[in-house]
Amino acid sequence: MTKVSDVMNPVVVSISPHSEMKELLDVLSREKSGRVVVMDQGKPVAMVTTRSVVLAYAEHGRELSRLKVKDLMSEDLVKVRLDDELQAVLRLMLNKEIGGVPVMDGDVLVGIFTERELIKFMAKQTYSGLVDSVMSTDLKVIDEHEDTLEASKMMQRYKVRRLPVVSNGRLVGIITAADIVKSLARTLDPKPVLEAGTRNPITVGRYETLMRIVRIMEERRIGTIPVVENEIVGIVTERDLLYATVTSGIS
Structure with missing residues (x-):
């Protein structure tokens, strides 16, 4: 069975919870997965996505600039283990209605798996369906x-x-x-x-x-x-x- 470690992206883009909105926008605008991991004292504490920013913009308009990363952080960060099976990770993402998860080796962040990595994986497979x-x-x-x-x-x-x-x-x-x-x-x-x-x-x-x-x-x-x-x-x-x-x- 395929493990999440086989398909994850080992390059993780991160940001501080205290970063200003301008920095977050600059980072997210370049990040293909549409999400960044929020790191605090060397530990992943949250995920912020393009959708997080859009929801904040819908509510605050131009006042969005006053917010910091910590104001957009998700409350409960869902993480997976390096040796978790891919199907289990996909089911977790579907059940939690999330598009990406940090991958941990013990307490160490070693990668990220998102819908973008899923597409890369599927592009190499053979299957049916319309x-x-x-x-x-x-x-x-x-x-x-x-x-x-x-x-x-x-x-x-x-x-x-x-x-x-x-x-x-x-x-x-x-x-x-x-x-x-x-x-x-x-x-x-x-x-x-x-x-x-x-x-x-x-x-x-x-x-x-x-x-x-x-x-x-x-x-x-x-x-x-x-x-x-x-x-x-x-x-x-x-x-x-x-x-x-x-x-x-x-x-």
Whole structure:
């Protein structure tokens, strides 16, 4: 069986709980996994994610700059052991509704495992399945004329990290929590969603294979792909693939 140590990322990006918001935004805007480990006196104490920042921005707007990392810290840090089996770690992440966990060797932080590492792992495997079987169809979309603050409020309201951008019902872009953080690293002023997000994103049909979309995600380093059949009918995210991996037993 695959161990988490076989697929984890040994390079861990960390930050102090006392760091200012500007430093956090700068670090998160460069971090592909969308999360950093908060270290206090050499010990991991929390995880802060792009979603953490987006929720704070939705609540505080430009006053976000007054906050520090400690104001965004999760209360209960879920950790895993170096020798834990991958399937057990995936089930834990799914049950806790989290996208990443620090990997510990005793009391020492030795790596991190996130949905991004899962995609890298899946891209090397062989398995069956179609997009139609895993895509999310309860879509929340945002109009192209809205801005990043409204997108943050929608992400807070609907508990999502990504929003397809539409114009008269037609898909024209997508904006993610990571996009908003990158925008905030430049300015706390709200920006149009199409300026901060991605125009004309890569799309797939509902009968595309899971193997192909996983490889697209890995090659393009993206975490979501809209599903289009003349109009947008669904979306496939890293979380959907996490669920599929747990239920199918890919390991």
